[in-house]
Amino acid sequence: DVKVTQSSRYLVKRTGEKVFLECVQDMDHENMFWYRQDPGLGLRLIYFSYDVKMKEKGDIPEGYSVSREKKERFSLILESASTNQTSMYLCASRSGGAGNQPQHFGDGTRLSIL
Amino acid sequence: GIQVEQSPPDLILQEGANSTLRCNFSDSVNNLQWFHQNPWGQLINLFYIPSGTKQNGRLSATTVATERYSLLYISSSQTTDSGVYFCAVDMNRDDKIIFGKGTRLHILP
Numbered sequence: 001d002v003k004v005t006q007s008s009r010y011l012v013k014r015t016g017e018k019v020f021l022e023c024v025q026d027m028d029h030e031n032m033f034w035y036r037q038d039p040g041l042g043l044r045l046i047y048f049s050y051d052v053k054m055k056e057k058g059d060i061p062e063g064y065s066v067s068r069e070k071k072e073r074f075s076l077i078l079e080s081a082s083t084n085q086t087s088m089y090l091c092a093s094r095s096g097g098a099g100n101q102p103q104h105f106g107d108g109t110r111l112s113i114l
Numbered sequence: 115g116i117q118v119e120q121s122p123p124d125l126i127l128q129e130g131a132n133s134t135l136r137c138n139f140s141d142s143v144n145n146l147q148w149f150h151q152n153p154w155g156q157l158i159n160l161f162y163i164p165s166g167t168k169q170n171g172r173l174s175a176t177t178v179a180t181e182r183y184s185l186l187y188i189s190s191s192q193t194t195d196s197g198v199y200f201c202a203v204d205m206n207r208d209d210k211i212i213f214g215k216g217t218r219l220h221i222l223p
Contacts, residue, residue: 033211042215043200058210088155102147103202103211105157 003027006091006106014114019078021109023091030096032074033103034058034066037088049074050096081113116141118203120214127191128222135186135217137201144204146177148186151198151216160186160199191221 007022025032033048035058045058047066055066063085067075074093078085089109095101117140127133137146148160161168161175163184168175172192177184188195198216205212 035213040215043202043213045210048210090157092157102159102162104159105149108155108157110155 004091004093004104004106006089006109008109009107010110010112012112012114013078013081015082017078017081017113019081019111019113021076021078021089021091021111023074023076023093023106024072025074025093025104026072027093027095027104028071029093029104030071031094032068033092034064034074034076035090035092036060037090037108043090046076083113085111086113087111116143116203116205116212118201118212118214120199120201120217122217123215124218124220126220126222129191129193131191131221133188133191133219135188135199135219137184137186137214139182139184139203141182141205143179143182146184147202147204147211148175148184149200149202150195151200153197157200188219191219193221193223195219196221 003026005024013019031050034046035043037043044060049055049068065077091106092103094103119138121136145164147162150158163175163177165179172189174187198218200216202211202213
């Protein structure tokens with residue numbers, strides 16, 4: 001089974017802090033994704049990556065950056081956290097190439113910015 | 115961009131009842147996936163179903179790609195079926211996946 005591991009289930013940080021959310025997958029997947037989930041808005045794509053050192057903006061990239069130095073790890077960075085970034089963050093991965101494959105999700109990180 | 119609409123937005127049923135959840139999409143898609151998000155926030159894969167019908171126990175799904183919709187059937191509902199059900203589609207043109215806003219299902223004991 002595919003395993004997608006997010007470093008924290010719950011995280012509390014203060015406004016202005018630099019916050020790192022880590023995601024690791026163990027299936028050698030090319031594609032990795034970061035979403036945030038908010039009540040009434042569903043899942044919204046922040047960034048995705050289809051290869052090491054490659055990244056693409058999703059629908060709501062403002063206030064975030066990402067890093068993919070190794071294939072198995074995709075990090076989401078909040079450069080200067082703000083209260084409107086309080087949310088549930090979900091990481092996903094899937095195999096790339098022709099014929100696209102299912103997405104697999106981590107357990108999520110509930111981030112609170114005080 | 116593509117629109118993914120799920121209905122109904124909320125559903126409350128008695129244990130043992132059957133239900134049908136619908137996902138409409140506005141453009142051709144490469145694939146479609148159904149997820150269940152449990153009360154702890156975990157997203158679980160249910161089906162990966164670009165077309166046709168699949169069954170897994172009490173759950174089944176049908177996608178009619180030419181008519182741009184998919185249906186998720188839950189039979190003999192149990193309280194553990196409660197949560198939010200999402201459909202997500204991926205496009206032919208790039209690697210982005212678009213989610214619907216989900217159907218919140220609450221099964222009463």
